[in-house]
Amino acid sequence: MKNMLLLSSSKYKNTGYLEHTLPWLQNFLADYRSKTIAFVPYAGVSRTFDEYEKTVQMHFLI
Numbered sequence: 621m622k623n624m625l626l627l628s629s630s631k632y633k634n635t636g637y638l639e640h641t642l643p644w645l646q647n648f649l650a651d652y653r654s655k656t657i658a659f660v661p662y663a664g665v666s667r668t669f670d671e672y673e674k675t676v677q678m679h680f681l682i
Contacts, residue, residue: 661676
């Protein structure tokens, strides 16, 4: 069975990137340490894929 965590926004009010989602992310990702996961960006139309990827990598310490 595949599990998915869908988030509709990476920012909320004055929070940083994905900051408001940390409790959900930590809980969801706890079982996936040392495993490959997929991150599917969407609605990031103001930046390139490489820019989006760099932002994600910085926050997930990849």
